[in-house]
Amino acid sequence: MSTALDNSMLTLVTFIPLAGALLLLFFPRRDxxxxxxxLVVSLLDFVLSLHLPVHFQRGQTAFxxxxxxxxxxxxxxxxxxxxxxxSMWLVVLTTFLTPxxxxxxxxxxxxxxxxxxxxxxxxxxxxxxxxxxxxLFLFYFFWEATLIPMALLIGVFGHGRRxxxxxxFFLYTMVASMFMLAxxxxxxxxxxxxxxxxxxxxxxxxxxxxxxxxxxxxFLGFFIAFAVxxxxxxxxxxxxxxxxxxxTAGSVLLAGVLLKMGTxxxxxxxxxxxxxxxxxxxxxxxxxxxxxxxxxxxxAMVQPNMKKLIAxxxxxxxxxxxxxxxxxxxxxxxxATFVMLAHGVSTGGLFMLAGIxxxxxxxxxxxxxxxLATPMPVYATFFMVIMLASVGLPLLNGFIGEFLVLSGAFxxxxxxxxxxxxxxxxxxxxxxxxxxxxxYGKVTHPVNLSLPDLSGRERAAxxxxxxxxxxxxxxxxxxxxxxxxxxxxxxxxxxxxxSKMVGR
Amino acid sequence: xxxxxxxxxxxxxxxxYVRILPEIVLAVFGMTVMVLDPFIxxxxxxxxxxxxxxxxxxxALVATLFQSQYPGLGFWNMVQVDSFSVFFxxxxxxxxxxxxxxxxxxMKVQRIRAGExxxxxxxxxxxxxxxxxxxxxxxxxxxxEISSISTYILAGFRLRAAISSESSLKYFLLGSFxxxxxxxxxxxxxxxxxxxxxxxxxxxxxxxxxxLLAYIxxxxxxVGLGFKVxxxxxxxxxxxxxxxxxxxxxGFMSTAPKAAAFAVLLRVMFQADAPGRLWLIWVVxxxxxxxGNIGALVQDNVKRLLAYSSxxxxxxxxxxxxxxxxxxxxxxxxxxxxxxxxxxxxxAVISHISGEGERFVTLEDYEGLGRRSPLLxxxxxxxxxxxxxxxxxxxxxxxxxxxxxxxxxxxxGLVIIGVLNSAVASYYYLRLIVVMYMREAREDVPVxxxxxxxxxxxxxxxxxTIYLGVLPGRLLDYAARxxxxxxx
Numbered sequence: 004m005s006t007a008l009d010n011s012m013l014t015l016v017t018f019i020p021l022a023g024a025l026l027l028l029f030f031p032r033r034d035x036x037x038x039x040x041x042l043v044v045s046l047l048d049f050v051l052s053l054h055l056p057v058h059f060q061r062g063q064t065a066f067x068x069x070x071x072x073x074x075x076x077x078x079x080x081x082x083x084x085x086x087x088x089x090s091m092w093l094v095v096l097t098t099f100l101t102p103x104x105x106x107x108x109x110x111x112x113x114x115x116x117x118x119x120x121x122x123x124x125x126x127x128x129x130x131x132x133x134x135x136x137x138x139l140f141l142f143y144f145f146w147e148a149t150l151i152p153m154a155l156l157i158g159v160f161g162h163g164r165r166x167x168x169x170x171x172f173f174l175y176t177m178v179a180s181m182f183m184l185a186x187x188x189x190x191x192x193x194x195x196x197x198x199x200x201x202x203x204x205x206x207x208x209x210x211x212x213x214x215x216x217x218x219x220x221x222f223l224g225f226f227i228a229f230a231v232x233x234x235x236x237x238x239x240x241x242x243x244x245x246x247x248x249x250x251t252a253g254s255v256l257l258a259g260v261l262l263k264m265g266t267x268x269x270x271x272x273x274x275x276x277x278x279x280x281x282x283x284x285x286x287x288x289x290x291x292x293x294x295x296x297x298x299x300x301x302x303a304m305v306q307p308n309m310k311k312l313i314a315x316x317x318x319x320x321x322x323x324x325x326x327x328x329x330x331x332x333x334x335x336x337x338x339a340t341f342v343m344l345a346h347g348v349s350t351g352g353l354f355m356l357a358g359i360x361x362x363x364x365x366x367x368x369x370x371x372x373x374x375l376a377t378p379m380p381v382y383a384t385f386f387m388v389i390m391l392a393s394v395g396l397p398l399l400n401g402f403i404g405e406f407l408v409l410s411g412a413f414x415x416x417x418x419x420x421x422x423x424x425x426x427x428x429x430x431x432x433x434x435x436x437x438x439x440x441x442x443y444g445k446v447t448h449p450v451n452l453s454l455p456d457l458s459g460r461e462r463a464a465x466x467x468x469x470x471x472x473x474x475x476x477x478x479x480x481x482x483x484x485x486x487x488x489x490x491x492x493x494x495x496x497x498x499x500x501x502s503k504m505v506g507r
Numbered sequence: 508x509x510x511x512x513x514x515x516x517x518x519x520x521x522x523x524y525v526r527i528l529p530e531i532v533l534a535v536f537g538m539t540v541m542v543l544d545p546f547i548x549x550x551x552x553x554x555x556x557x558x559x560x561x562x563x564x565x566x567a568l569v570a571t572l573f574q575s576q577y578p579g580l581g582f583w584n585m586v587q588v589d590s591f592s593v594f595f596x597x598x599x600x601x602x603x604x605x606x607x608x609x610x611x612x613x614m615k616v617q618r619i620r621a622g623e624x625x626x627x628x629x630x631x632x633x634x635x636x637x638x639x640x641x642x643x644x645x646x647x648x649x650x651x652e653i654s655s656i657s658t659y660i661l662a663g664f665r666l667r668a669a670i671s672s673e674s675s676l677k678y679f680l681l682g683s684f685x686x687x688x689x690x691x692x693x694x695x696x697x698x699x700x701x702x703x704x705x706x707x708x709x710x711x712x713x714x715x716x717x718x719l720l721a722y723i724x725x726x727x728x729x730v731g732l733g734f735k736v737x738x739x740x741x742x743x744x745x746x747x748x749x750x751x752x753x754x755x756x757x758g759f760m761s762t763a764p765k766a767a768a769f770a771v772l773l774r775v776m777f778q779a780d781a782p783g784r785l786w787l788i789w790v791v792x793x794x795x796x797x798x799g800n801i802g803a804l805v806q807d808n809v810k811r812l813l814a815y816s817s818x819x820x821x822x823x824x825x826x827x828x829x830x831x832x833x834x835x836x837x838x839x840x841x842x843x844x845x846x847x848x849x850x851x852x853x854x855a856v857i858s859h860i861s862g863e864g865e866r867f868v869t870l871e872d873y874e875g876l877g878r879r880s881p882l883l884x885x886x887x888x889x890x891x892x893x894x895x896x897x898x899x900x901x902x903x904x905x906x907x908x909x910x911x912x913x914x915x916x917x918x919x920g921l922v923i924i925g926v927l928n929s930a931v932a933s934y935y936y937l938r939l940i941v942v943m944y945m946r947e948a949r950e951d952v953p954v955x956x957x958x959x960x961x962x963x964x965x966x967x968x969x970x971x972t973i974y975l976g977v978l979p980g981r982l983l984d985y986a987a988r989x990x991x992x993x994x995x
Contacts, residue, residue, distance in 0.1 A: 075980045077987065078911065144898040151897065158945045159877075166945045173937060178930040185926045188907070192914040 013084045017131045019048045024124035034116040041120040045102040052098040064492040083138040088485035090134040096347045100259045101127045104252035106464035107355045126152035139187045140197040161248040168248035175241040179231035186224030222280035225272050232265030236295040246314035251358025259351035263343045266324045278496040285329040293422050295322030300429030310367040313353045320346045327408035331497045335411020336490040342404030352389035352468035374446035379456045383442045385465045392472040394431045400475035526581030529570040530633045536563025537629035544622030553621045560625035564604040571596040585643040591989040595639030595770045603632045606759040609855040611960035631657030635767035644693040644703040658760045662752040674751025681744045689731025695724035705779045717782045725781040735768035739794040742818045749814035758854030761817045762847040788828045795822030796928040803935045830912030833990045838908035840986035845901030845975045849893040852968030856887045875948025884943045891936045901975030
């Protein structure tokens with residue numbers, strides 16, 4: 004494969020959606036064509052992004068497909084992009100989910116269609132940008148850029164209390180990311196560069212002046228921005244509101260990708276730049292993660308609203324990711340990355356399923372349903388598969404990640420592993436109980452008897468999610484063999500730290 | 508130094524006139540407008556005079572470009588053409604041009620006689636331009652007065668609205684009070700150093716121990732200029748004046764005189780190396796940001812909201828004064844330019860929407876603007892995002908440079924206050940965006956199509972905002988030359 008293509012691949016994958024959005028701007032307002040065009044653009048982007056894993060050098064630990072050009076000379080900002088095994092898969096997750104989002108919004112969005120798909124594609128560019136940026140400035144740029152389209156998607160196309168939810172979402176994340184900006188500026192003031200790799204080396208070699216005094220604050224500055232995004236308990240209150248009010252596609256991207264920006268940030272920047280501070284702060288962060296796992300699950304249990312239930316289940320699942328990241332074990336981090344991907348597919352799928360039901364009945368209340376397996380057998384089957392993936396049934400994707408995380412956490416401290424493991428049980432409880440109430444028994448509301456089953460378009464949106472959930476569960480190594488080297492590199496400083504401590 | 512009986516000391520040379528060429532051009536065009544006013548019939552004078560004024564501001568831009576080839580001192584070392592003055596001349600002339608473009612439609616809709624209006628805008632620009640090139644405190648004072656008196660009158664130009672006269676009078680009374688402070692400071696500075704020339708003052712302050720008088724002088728001058736840039740605690744006039752003044756005038760006076768006053772502040776603080784500036788700046792910057800943003804949170808009138816926002820924005824700019832000269836100066840200059848782009852643009856939108864008699868200026872009147880006029884709403888949104896400081900807009904880099912300049916001077920506390928404030932600020936800008944996009948459209952607030960003059964004004968502001976957000980390097984590099992020139 005030509006190197007020119009390799010070099011421009013990340014730029015292409017990142018900006019094709021944006022280019023599509025700009026073209027859409029000048030499109031005539033023929034809704035069908037607009038939808039079709041958005042689908043073509045997002046599929047094209049997905050196909051192109053597959054180039055990344057296909058030509059990825061599995062054994063290599065450095066960043067790949069790098070581009071590094073000067074963008075602005077003062078301040079010293081580079082257009083520096085590159086991926087490792089972790090970020091590459093997150094990019095593919097994003098490009099995988101977007102076409103599904105287009106499909107699922109086909110009929111549910113029938114007003115201001117053009118604006119909707121423009122926002123969706125702009126959001127995609129920003130999301131991919133977050134994962135591939137290796138310049139702190141560029142990263143912050145994309146990070147903030149995700150806010151506006153997402154807030155507008157919720158606020159303009161959402162349900163009842165959409166404005167409240169959009170503003171809450173925007174303010175929470177905006178305020179938190181200000182702290183990250185302050186930390187980034189501090190690093191720039193001391194090192195004169197935004198380059199992730201250069202800053203990492205400078206910190207590692209102790210060349211940053213006054214670093215010792217500021218390091219904990221910098222760590223917290225980054226952490227708070229990411230913790231709100233994940234969200235880590237107690238910063239989670241924006242999430243259920245945002246999810247319940249968001250349109251289906253918004254929820255899919257929000258749960259599937261946006262939340263991962265937070266955990267990815269923790270992995271890349273908190274661990275990457277501040278290994279010592281990560282180590283010393285790990286205990287309380289892990290406690291928060293455990294609270295998130297258990298609290299999220301318990302609250303999910305009592306939700307009468309299906310979408311809110313899935314939202315709280317996200318808090319619980321993302322708790323696993325944080326737990327794995329701060330266990331500093333190979334298994335824990337491998338698992339955390341795998342959970343990120345698996346959760347993106349399965350929860351994305353669950354939100355699509357909930358959205359399909361909403362299109363038919365305009366409600367998410369679980370009590371409004373019951374016995375749906377009779378009128379909608381295909382729907383019930385898809386729901387079953389994807390729900391079981393989310394529960395963590397072996398052979399489906401949820402199991403691998405959670406198992407690895409738990410074994411990592413167990414190795415770090417047994418009690419973490421034990422408490423975390425209860426989360427798996429809880430998730431089985433609330434999801435299965437929800438499934439039972441919605442699908443089994445007699446049809447309690449006569450309206451539900453005549454609900455149509457899945458249309459071809461809806462099946463086209465669900466098949467990929469279900470299939471990938473199965474493949475990820477059966478052959479996790481396809482993913483893990485790229486993730487593994489990246490984790491090893493990330494953990495190298497921790498091994499040194501440990502030996503330093505032993506040496507003392 | 509040339510000897511006292513050298514002829515050049517007495518009679519200004521051609522080179523001297525080049526040093527004030529943009530001012531001359533502006534003044535000539537301003538007088539032309541005034542003279543022509545009675546001779547042109549009422550119906551046609553709006554457009555004609557407006558176009559003459561527009562040509563005047565464009566000619567000033569050309570004159571500035573020409574002048575930039577001949578840097579140096581003129582008029583007995585009272586004016587100095589350097590990259591700094593060229594920067595601000597260009598900025599003031601550009602703002603003037605855009606404001607005049609905005610005014611075409613506004614004057615027609617409000618049925619205001621155009622003659623003196625355009626002349627006053629140009630005369631104001633004369634003062635503002637001169638403020639940035641004057642390096643002698645008395646001349647600075649005169650320039651400040653030229654600029655202020657024009658803006659006092661402009662603020663009262665909505666003759667049928669009592670609130671406009673109130674605004675004008677309030678601005679005049681408090682403004683005169685503030686200029687008196689400035690003049691007092693100049694007098695004390697003269698007492699302390701024996702000179703009113705900025706370079707001589709700088710040398711005198713370096714040569715010996717700094718007398719107490721100099722500290723007081725700096726503080727008093729700072730009070731006067733603090734009023735002009737609407738920094739807290741000298742900001743109380745701002746909301747009332749902005750509410751009453753005509754919308755394009757607010758766009759003008761919230762940017763051009765502010766930029767000029769910041770230019771003077773930069774000369775006084777950095778070129779004269781004013782003693783004891785750090786604590787002044789710390790307190791005033793922190794107060795401006797905090798009071799401005801808190802005040803803006805509860806406003807329902809868009810003009811008042813942006814008035815409080817401009818107080819806060821002045822606070823951000825002041826942060827950079829705490830930085831070291833090598834990046835503090837450039838940060839302030841960049842900020843004034845990008846602030847001008849977004850604020851003039853925002854007020855252009857506001858003046859269009861306000862309608863006859865400025866009836867539609869509350870947040871409610873913007874409900875559903877995203878449906879009624881998607882283009883205007885989108886443009887205003889970009890300006891608001893820039894005011895928040897979202898990437899790919901000029902406002903982002905402006906904040907960025909200011910904060911990083913302060914961090915390099917280890918002003919961590921001030922930067923944290925600034926960062927928290929910009930988070931608070933995002934709330935009220937966002938409120939306006941939310942109202943535009945997420946509320947039902949109001950049918951009783953008509954939005955007329957965008958006329959060509961306003962369209963041009965919006966296009967220029969928008970292009971400048973985005974350009975500064977994507978490729979800020981060139982402007983910043985140009986601004987950064989000042990520090991090296993002054994250090995020589």
